Amino acid sequence: MTNLRTLLLSVVCLWTINANAQRYELRDDWKCIPASKMKDSGTVISAPDFVLNGWQPAVVPGTVLTTMLENKQVPDPFWGMNNKQIPDIFHTGRAYYTYWFVKDFEEKVGPGQEAWLHLRGVNYSCDVFLNGKKLNTKLHSGMFLRQTYNITGQLRKQGKNRLAVIVYPPDQVGNPNGGQGGDGTIARNVAHQYVAGWDWIQPVRDRNTGIWDKVTIEKTGKVNIKNPHVVTVVPGKRIPGSDQQPATIKVTAELENAGAIPQRGILQYTLDGNKVTRELTIQPHSTVEVKLPDLSLKNPKLWWPNGYGPQDLYDLKMQFTQAGKVSDTETLHVGVREIQAEWNTTTRSKQISVNGQKVFIKGGNWIISDAMLRFSDERYNAEVRFHRDMNLNLLRIWGGALTERPEFYEACDRYGILVMQDFWGSGDCNGRWIDPAKADDQWTRRKYPDDHNLFLESAADQIKMIRNFPSLAIWCGGNEITLPVDIMTPLRDSILPALDGTRWFVDYSNSDDMSFNALGGNGDGPYGIQPLTRFWNYRTWPFNSEIGSVGVGDHHSLERFLPETNRIAPEYSAETRREKVDSVWQYHKYIGYDGSIEPYGKATDMRDFGKKAQLVNFDQYRALMEGFSAHMWDWYTGVIIWKTQNPWTSLRGQMYDYYLDPNACLYGLHSGSEPLHVMYNPADTAVAIVNNTFKHQYDLMLVINAIDMKGNIKNLTQVFVEIGPSTTRKIIDINREIREMAQKEGMFLSLRLLNLDRKPVSDNLYWLPDAAGKYSGLQTMPDSKATATARIVSSGKVAVTLQNPANAPLAFFNRIALVDPSTKKRILPVFYDDNYVSVLPGESKTVLLEYSAQKGLAPVVSVEGWNLPEKLITIEDK
Structure with a gap:
């Protein structure tokens, strides 16, 4: 192979609260006030005896807008046209959304203890005060740069402590003029871009200003363990479920001595009954990186992507001890696995392998869990679990949003979902195209953001935060564009090798390094409704980073955010080939179903439209994944759907709605993405089998039945088949049999694979149109007796x-x-x-x-x- 590039990948970890409860979150009972209403300084406000007259409850983690919504000062921006009623920061000025946040808490340290304050995310700038003293020496800026302060000397010996934070909005708030990212200037910050509006969301009016992520207190001894790093090396080609040759565990950590004298002790960790130690001395007021001896882990339980094997995780407990006393403890979850990325010369695209076995990527594009940054472990778990249920194995974190939170990766670890993580840039805002909506020309936008050093500092910090998760598989420079050269070069050549060194870095999401079309170059799409045959016949990008379609829910979903007067079905005109769409549907970014509803009969109302849309949804996404799987390793090495979820009540590209109610897209993917799947090609009427596992599948009975609208069943064939691992195989052509049966009113086609116990291992039902392309039989179908x-x-x-x-x-x-x-x-x-x-x-x-x-x-x-x-x-x- 040419251009072979194999990169091994690491592992694992999630920081958890120590068993001795030395880390806890400051979450409840925050208060806030607009900064414009306070003339006092931070040193005064943070004094515990300062009276908080006129202050109101605040949501932390959260944003100014989530606090205003909680206090009923603004309407729900996810309902109807309510978002238009909320003042936009571009028109109000930044001062309108500049707020003070205050939290009182009780804490004190004992002899030999150190206390640390961690702020995991503030958007965009802030000053931090505790008990009348300012903690930061200069204004802290950057949405993706964590803050840690040693507060041992600032804590009071008796009574409550007061933390006060003044939060300023992004320096450049952007004009939400309807462009992708508004006028583009939102990208001058090191922050997310979608908040100025996109083709799937209206602008977030405060641009998510606030303490948007967790605030925690940690207590340690004089030595604090920071940024532990665990890498696993799994050489060779492994088979799930079998006895394994050893894997190598490589562990490092940073140790900080906060004291005034040298600290001598032992850094150690335990994993699966193995203990690894190193004795060392840390000099006063210094931080050192410590490498522990490598561990050869015998017969390891390996971590595999969804559909290929189990997601085994080990507990790793790391401690620094001095004379038998524990100074600090960190507990990690370790997934033992290795990932390679190499060039497939047949498809002309990158090919991903896990533990030596090539994996066909079936992915979804992830935006963010909630547009207003209201994150929770439960919601992360639910959303990632839905992707597991779709039989997907990868999520790409889109570059116009975030580095995702550790809790998201923990869910991906649990469900076997690989992650492709973009850094913060997009072709829309950062200058790839001429765009009349943008304030600056392309030459200027290519230099965004304003502060390149802040971008690099933030990237290094975020890499440390998430590098240990086994699900994290690929780093990506940006969405549809490279980062500026003086950002991309040190990120790729210096920062990532030093802080990770195990993952493939692709320079942008549809790069030639990822995928190169036979006609020349790369890209993404198509988007929107496609004829089902197109998914099978049209050869798109060999590792397609974005391809997608519709996603409207049923009437239960639509009623959650559409006012009653706007519950009007889109009306399609065959003459103009356009839909007449209600204004609220348009505001919520409805993407057209074109004429795809018409073959089922013109929708009579919103309920009928939603019911028929589910048939289209199911068919579109089943055919999409079947068409790509049919050309696995021939045309394609992977596909990533644009997109699988919405963080707002949008009417496009979603397998479930914002309220976590699945629509038929999810189950179309669930079917089409089965690891072992029997499928029908509507383009050539052939039946094929795809085996997306590492096992050879023997003694499968293929049963093909045709069913008419009255329920009469005709067996077309049944035959024993077998199929090799990671393979697609065409079995039989059934054109003649179904053409006659379907001609008058359509028909059902049942495809099943049965094992030797006569149990279905794949069960797939298609509804085929009549000779005119309409589903006339469905429209007059007899009532079910079920x-x-x-x-x-x-x-x-x-x-x-x-x-x-x-x-x-x-x-x-x-x-x-x-x-x-x-x-x-x-x-x-x-x-x-x-x-x-x-x-x-x-x-x-x-x-x-x-x-x-x-x-x-x-x-x-x-x-x-x-x-x-x-x-x-x-x-x-x-």
Whole structure:
């Protein structure tokens, strides 16, 4: 191979609160006030006896806008046109959103102890005061630069302490003029760019000014462990589940001596019963990086991406001890694995391998969990779990947003989702294209941000924060553009090798280094509705970083943010080939379904539109992933969908809505991305199998059935097949059989792979149009005769069984939901092992769902299908 570039990758870790509770978060009971209402200085305000007259409760972590929303000073910007009612910082001036935040807390240190204040994220600049003293020597700036202060000498010996922080908005707030990133000047800051507006979000009015991430207190002895780094080396080609040759564990850490005399002690860690130590002395008021001896870990349990093997994690406990007493402890989670990136000369794109095994990338583009930075462990867990349920194995963190938080990576570690992390830049704001919406020309925008040193300092800090997670697989310079050369060169050639040195760095998201089209060059897309055959026939970019389509939810989802007067379905005109769309839908960035609803019959209202849109959603994303998988290792090494989630109530590119309610896109991907999958090519009417595992699959019975609208089943063929690992194989062409059956009113095509126990390992149902391309049979389909029962499996787990009698029509496209019986509203989030399911005549299907059980709430199950009116089912005890 030419241009071979193999980069091994590391591991793992998540900082957790020490077992002896030496680290805790300052979260509740913050207060705030606009800085314009305070004439006193920070030294005065931070005095514990200063009276906080007129101050109001504040949300920390949070932003000025989240605080104003909590205090009912602004309407919910996610509802209707409410965002237009909130004053924008471009028009009010920065002072309007400049705020003081104050927190009183009790803490004191004992003999030999040191206390540390950590601020993990402030946007954009701040001064920090404690008990009448300023902690920072100069104004702190940068959204992505953590702050740590030794506060041992500032803590009071008795009574409460007061922390006061004045937070200033970004230096350049940008004009939200409708461009991507508004007028682009938001990118002059080292911060996120979407807050000035994008094609999937309206502007965030305060630009997310505030203490947006965690504030914590840590107590240690004289020696503090900082930035531990764990790298795992896993040579050779490994097989999941087998006995493994040893892996090498390489560990370093920074040790800071906060005291005035040298400190001698032992740095050690334990992992899987192994103890590794080093004795050393740290000089006063200094920080040293310490390398511990390498550990050869015998028969390691390896970490694998979703669909390929388990996500085993080890606990690593690191301590610095002095004469048997612990000065500091850090607990990490270690995932043992190695990642390589090499050039595939057939596809002309990068190919990712994990533990020596090539992995076909099935990914999604992630923006951010919440547009207003309201993060939580529970929401991160839910969103990443949804991606696991889609059978995806990678998330790309888009460059117009954040370096994600450690809790996000912890969820990715848990669910086996690799991560491609962009740094902070975009072709839209940073000058790739001529754009009349931008304030500056391309030459000027190519120099953004204003402070290149701050960018590099922030990048180094964020690398240290997240480099240990096994899920982190790829660093990316920026979205659709390189960073300025004097940023990219030291980042690529100096900072990353020194602080990580294990991951592939791609210079930008659609770089030639990532993917090179046979026609020359790279790119991304297409976007929007595509004919299903196009996903199979059209050869796009061989490692496509962005390709996507629609994502409107059903009426339950739409009613959560559309006022009643705006619940109007888009109306398509065949003459103009355009849709007439309500203004609130447009404000929420609706992307057109064009004429794709029409073959199911013109939508009569919003509810009908949402119901038919789910059929389109499912088909689009199933076909997208099937088309790419069909050309695995021939045309493609990976695909990343634009995009899989929305941090705002947007009407495009989402597999679930902001409120964590899945739509049929999620389950179309769930089907099309199965590790072992049988599929139908609508372009050439062939049936194929894709095996996206490392195992050779033997003795699979392929069963192909055709079903008409009345439920009559015709077996087209059944044959034993086998397929090798990481392979796609065409099995049979069924053009003649289905052409005649589908001609009049369409038909259903059932494809199944059965194991030797006659259990389905892949079950795929297609609905095919009539000769005119319409789904005329679906429009006159007989009512379903299916019945449903639900029973409790265990606390928070329910099994729903759909039973369809023999000689009945197919029970088609049934949406299962968990509902509050008093409000009839869906309980969210709920995780389903499948949904939008269909049941053939004479068969049954069971769907397992999981949710967080609430005391005093006895939910019921809703079942509603294409040919089944909604039924509410009581859940029976097991």
